[in-house]
Amino acid sequence: MSPDCDYCERRDPNEYSIGELIHEISLWARDLKEHHITILEEITREWRETH
Numbered sequence: 001m002s003p004d005c006d007y008c009e010r011r012d013p014n015e016y017s018i019g020e021l022i023h024e025i026s027l028w029a030r031d032l033k034e035h036h037i038t039i040l041e042e043i044t045r046e047w048r049e050t051h
Contacts, residue, residue, distance in 0.1 A: 016024065
């Protein structure tokens with residue numbers, strides 16, 4: 001993993017409560033969704049520019 005990845009500095013998953021785990025997973029899912037939307041927007045823009 002990248003040294004600047006904020007997920008690399010997390011605690012041991014066994015130290016989290018179930019509520020904390022759900023919260024962490026929801027944050028990760030949101031970040032991933034935003035990242036994928038950005039990629040799709042870039043691909044769409046590039047396709048429109050070339051077609």
